[in-house]
Amino acid sequence: MHLKYESVIREPLVDGNKSYHQVTEDICATIENKPTKLWTIGFLISASLLAFGMFSVTWEVYWGTGVWHLNKTIGWGWDITNFVWWVGIGHAGTLISAILLLFRQGWRTGVNRAAEAMTIFAVMCAGQFPIWHMGRVWDAFFVLPYGNTRGPLWPNFISPLLWDVFAISTYFTVSLLFWYSGLIPDFATLRDRAKTKFRKAAYGVVSFGWAGSAKHWQRHEMLSLVLAGLSTPLVLSVHTIVSFDFATSIVPGWHTTIFPPYFVAGAVFSGFAMVQTLLVITRKVLNLQEYITIGHIEAMNKVIVLTGSIVGVAYLTELFIAYFSGVLWEQEAFRLRVLGPYWWAYWAMMTCNVVSPQLFWFKKLRRNVWFTFFMSIIVNIGMWFERFVIIMALHRDYLPSSWSYYTPSWTEVGFYLGSFGLFFTCYFLFAKYFPVIAIAEIKFILKTSGENYKNKMTEYEDQTNEHFLEEQTHHH
Amino acid sequence: MSIKKFAVAVYDDEAVLFPAVKKVRGAGYKIHDVYTPFAVHGLDVALGEKESDLHIAGFIYGITGTCTALGFMGWIFTTDWPQNFGGKPHFPLPAFIPITFELTVLFAAVGMVLTFCYLNQIMPGVKKHIFHPRQTDDKFVLVIEVNENTAKETETFLKTTGAEETNIQVAEADWWFGRFDKREDYEIQEQLA
Numbered sequence: 097m098h099l100k101y102e103s104v105i106r107e108p109l110v111d112g113n114k115s116y117h118q119v120t121e122d123i124c125a126t127i128e129n130k131p132t133k134l135w136t137i138g139f140l141i142s143a144s145l146l147a148f149g150m151f152s153v154t155w156e157v158y159w160g161t162g163v164w165h166l167n168k169t170i171g172w173g174w175d176i177t178n179f180v181w182w183v184g185i186g187h188a189g190t191l192i193s194a195i196l197l198l199f200r201q202g203w204r205t206g207v208n209r210a211a212e213a214m215t216i217f218a219v220m221c222a223g224q225f226p227i228w229h230m231g232r233v234w235d236a237f238f239v240l241p242y243g244n245t246r247g248p249l250w251p252n253f254i255s256p257l258l259w260d261v262f263a264i265s266t267y268f269t270v271s272l273l274f275w276y277s278g279l280i281p282d283f284a285t286l287r288d289r290a291k292t293k294f295r296k297a298a299y300g301v302v303s304f305g306w307a308g309s310a311k312h313w314q315r316h317e318m319l320s321l322v323l324a325g326l327s328t329p330l331v332l333s334v335h336t337i338v339s340f341d342f343a344t345s346i347v348p349g350w351h352t353t354i355f356p357p358y359f360v361a362g363a364v365f366s367g368f369a370m371v372q373t374l375l376v377i378t379r380k381v382l383n384l385q386e387y388i389t390i391g392h393i394e395a396m397n398k399v400i401v402l403t404g405s406i407v408g409v410a411y412l413t414e415l416f417i418a419y420f421s422g423v424l425w426e427q428e429a430f431r432l433r434v435l436g437p438y439w440w441a442y443w444a445m446m447t448c449n450v451v452s453p454q455l456f457w458f459k460k461l462r463r464n465v466w467f468t469f470f471m472s473i474i475v476n477i478g479m480w481f482e483r484f485v486i487i488m489a490l491h492r493d494y495l496p497s498s499w500s501y502y503t504p505s506w507t508e509v510g511f512y513l514g515s516f517g518l519f520f521t522c523y524f525l526f527a528k529y530f531p532v533i534a535i536a537e538i539k540f541i542l543k544t545s546g547e548n549y550k551n552k553m554t555e556y557e558d559q560t561n562e563h564f565l566e567e568q569t570h571h572h
Numbered sequence: 573m574s575i576k577k578f579a580v581a582v583y584d585d586e587a588v589l590f591p592a593v594k595k596v597r598g599a600g601y602k603i604h605d606v607y608t609p610f611a612v613h614g615l616d617v618a619l620g621e622k623e624s625d626l627h628i629a630g631f632i633y634g635i636t637g638t639c640t641a642l643g644f645m646g647w648i649f650t651t652d653w654p655q656n657f658g659g660k661p662h663f664p665l666p667a668f669i670p671i672t673f674e675l676t677v678l679f680a681a682v683g684m685v686l687t688f689c690y691l692n693q694i695m696p697g698v699k700k701h702i703f704h705p706r707q708t709d710d711k712f713v714l715v716i717e718v719n720e721n722t723a724k725e726t727e728t729f730l731k732t733t734g735a736e737e738t739n740i741q742v743a744e745a746d747w748w749f750g751r752f753d754k755r756e757d758y759e760i761q762e763q764l765a
Contacts, residue, residue, distance in 0.1 A: 117706075120709045120710065249653070250652070251669070252655075254660070254664055254667035254668070256670075260715070262674040264680040269681070277688070280694070281708065284708045285609065287708075288702060288705050288709065290752075296753040297751050297752060300751060305695070305697075305698030305699050305700045306692075306694055307702060308708050309605050309615070309692075310605065310606040310607070310621065313615070316688070318624045322627050322680075323684070323685075325680055326630075326677050326680055330677050331672070340670070411602065460587075504665045535610075537610070539610040539710075540611060
């Protein structure tokens with residue numbers, strides 16, 4: 097029975113006068129209407145970016161990785177910078193849907209569907225970079241441990257790069273399953289509402305024949321809960337393992353134990369920023385301001401200021417440890433980061449990640465949509481520079497004759513733009529054909545957190561404790 | 573295929589559904605199923621459903637993943653193709669942890685989702701009878717299996733439980749492979765009758 101009482105002081109999560117049916121109408125509207133001009137233009141821009149990216153990658157495969165400006169010291173360049181950046185962005189979705197589910201954060205329901213979709217697309221983008229970096233990409237399957245015809249030659253299971261293969265593919269699979277299991281009931285809603293034959297057939301297939309039986313819902317709840325429990329350590333493990341790519345090496349500036357927590361915090365930081373970028377636009381264009389409220393935006397901005405501060409502390413700790421360790425190479429690596437040829441990247445990172453998010457301590461700014469949008473872009477630029485700074489740490493190694501200054505070639509830039517193309521093409525398709533907000537989950541919290549239902553809570557507020565307790569127990 | 577007759581009651585709120593379920597069960601009727609647009613907490617208890625054992629299945633899949641990862645890597649590094657990596661041991665347990673953990677999660681998640689689909693008998697191409705077009709939107713549908721003799725009396729009883737609509741439907745009780753944009757033979761026959 098849905099009589100859980102929630103204080104009226106707590107901000108409603110669904111604004112306006114909503115009934116269950118109205119929720120369905122509001123969220124299904126975009127899918128059932130014709131695509132708007134804005135959508136078509138956006139989709140075409142994304143698709144052309146994707147096409148350019150495909151061209152750049154084809155060029156690279158044809159001529160070899162030599163067309164990238166990688167050199168003796170910088171072996172990873174933009175490519176792995178982008179990989180780590182995209183994986184980091186791909187952390188917010190599962191964090192929102194898993195960790196916030198376990199913490200019983202009701203506001204996750206408004207944003208989890210879109211955030212999870214974003215996660216999946218970001219991980220897809222991330223996966224491209226190490227794969228094409230292999231150069232001989234037709235041999236990419238060599239990373240898999242299969243009974244092969246090359247003699248019993250197995251991948252090295254104690255290499256962090258192989259851990260990455262397992263971590264990223266597991267993360268992608270589990271996120272996809274989690275996301276899709278939530279989508280099944282919503283597809284069923286769309287199927288039963290469908291007016292055209294094609295739509296009914298298509299949503300019929302993707303909804304797996306879901307009918308909403310009570311027993312099935314019970315299992316669905318159990319599945320969500322256990323998947324959330326599994327995904328929680330998984331989210332933390334993925335960027336931990338990505339950080340091992342660096343931290344287990346013995347390169348000055350990389351060989352630090354602080355990397356795992358610092359990478360995870362940074363990942364959550366950039367992931368939430370990307371969620372803000374997308375949702376600030378999505379809620380406006382799809383007219384979903386009543387479901388993704390200013391309260392949701394503020395909650396995410398709080399996460400941003402927290403994780404931004406953690407990242408800031410990590411940067412300062414790194415500097416202190418370099419000084420305090422007394423290791424000459426470590427000290428020189430950090431001196432070069434701050435004052436060396438790439439000083440501009442370091443200070444861009446510091447400004448974007450550490451200084452500017454502190455403005456979110458002001459409630460007025462946290463609740464300002466335009467400021468949030470602006471900041472979300474700044475944070476993502478900052479987080480890109482963080483990865484760039486880490487990877488550029490190699491530009492001066494032990495041998496001065498190989499010291500160099502690296503700038504990307506057009507194919508590297510094209511590949512990066514192409515990943516944006518892939519990401520936004522997927523996101524545009526998602527926004528048009530998928531329920532952007534979890535319909536069933538919103539209905540589940542509607543009577544506790546909907547504005548019109550909250551207004552009726554005053555009746556409970558006036559009751560004495562004894563009376564309230566008695567009434568609530570009797571209902572069950 | 574098992575085509576049966578059902579008495580169907582449609583409620584417009586879960587607050588009406590709960591007393592109705594209680595009343596129907598109290599009167600001795602056996603509820604075939606209740607369809608709701610979202611997970612209604614406590615409904616499984618009200619219907620007398622046992623708690624789901626899906627999490628136990630998940631645990632077993634997880635352990636299988638752990639054993640697979642450790643066993644496989646251990647076999648390769650100690651038996652099949654031992655290699656010397658910087659003088660490190662052949663069974664470096666700490667370095668096996670990341671992959672072991674990932675496979676545990678992977679096996680548990682994939683196994684549970686497949687089990688979930690199997691138990692619920694859902695998959696692409698499966699079709700089930702939808703008793704009310706808005707049971708996935710905002711209506712709560714209670715269904716009781718009836719025969720020729722009990723149909724009328726059951727429907728009359730359901731009318732007293734606060735249902736906004738009641739009817740008798742002939743429907744396939746199971747799932748079958750079909751398309752949702754097509755009407756089934758039994759539906760057309762019912763229409764003609």
